Amino acid sequence: MTAGATADLPDALATIVDDFNALSQPDRLQLLLEFSQGLPDLPERYAEHPELLEPVPECQSPIFLIAEIDDAAGVGEESVVHLIFSAPAEAPTTRGFAGILQEGLDGLTAAEVLAVPGDISDRLGLAQAVSPLRLRGMGGMLGRIQRQVREKSAA
């Protein structure tokens, strides 16, 4: 799959990939910055218990995440996934990646989250603006989200 390919992506994520690829290189960085600013704050229940969040060592900055499973509407593959991230303000690139995953995956079913391809970070057209080395952290976040979803939903 190449930059910009969206056929196998859930709608919200496909929209984000389209948005990035429609912009010039400098504007892509600006959009990533907006995602970093839009990352929701850590909810109260985790602010007191950072140990509940999983660290992501693939990232060059301290970032923690947790996937919550809501099975009110469906169980297993049909349960709904909510994502929570914590990343410091001095790590805006990492926050930006987290913001993309939050907006692109939050509220999907477990099955939909597990079907997201691992090369999502390559499709945003950011390799030139960010450098491939920095993009790898995003794949690490997705891998951890999917593992948590698999374990918690037993999907």
Next chain:
Amino acid sequence: MPLPYDDNPKFAAYANPERLVSTAWLAEHLGSDGLVVVESDEDVLLYETGHIPGAVKVDWHTELNDPVTRDYVDGAGFAQLMSAKGIARTDTVVIYGDKNNWWAAYALWVFALFGHEDVRLLDGGRALWVAEGREFTTEAPTPAPTEYPVVERDDTTLRAFKEDVVAFLGGQLVDVRSLPEYTGERTHMPDYPEEGTVRGGHIPGAQSVPWARAANEDGTFRSRGELEEIYRQEKGLDAEEPVIAYCRIGERSSHTWFVLEHLLGFEDVKNYDGSWTEWGNSVRVPIAVGSEPGEVPSR
């Protein structure tokens, strides 16, 4: 005309005090003719979240490297970059950045390869400027392009290649990575698995001096006396003899290169930028494991 030097008494003890400025000095001289402030960070978006007023951004990954070959830009590429950033050959350049100036020191070293005369580091970097609550802005400057000359990069004075290190075995080597990387227990940095290697360990004979030992809590450099204690007394390094520093990709060792070259005044200091990602993936180069420098193979 270079700007006046910072006569901070702490700097006066260093071998080349003219290579550092304090946050107070920079705040006082911001906006002076002939001064360009450069921010160089690990995080590519940090500058956009706010920076020192008037500072331009130079990104090591995307701007100082050749896009294809694993090397830095050439003379023409560097001239083009400097012109775009509004930097003239005679300008005083002050570089600062995140993570204790890792990347700022790396950028400074690349500037030095091109022989830019007056390039200085902001002691304490971005974190200290922020901690002191000094002025910050999100407004990006639009510098007028300069006529920067095309200067051939000098790869012989401050830079070492793998072949140079092979020929140098038995000489003074400083490994500035974390101890688990040095011993070989870990083949990548805790947070950087993508820079991993097939083999772990260190170059035989290398002394382990993790780079952060040269920095205080607030990211400023330790005093001359403290640095002498670590590098000269404890490690027995001889300032008269050549020394090569290396790390994983060359950025932490640029910080140590700066310490040995400019703060302690070693006569011949090189940075091996290929570092462990090259050495630990190379066929048949000698490697030592464990906490001791190890046996240097006879050539």
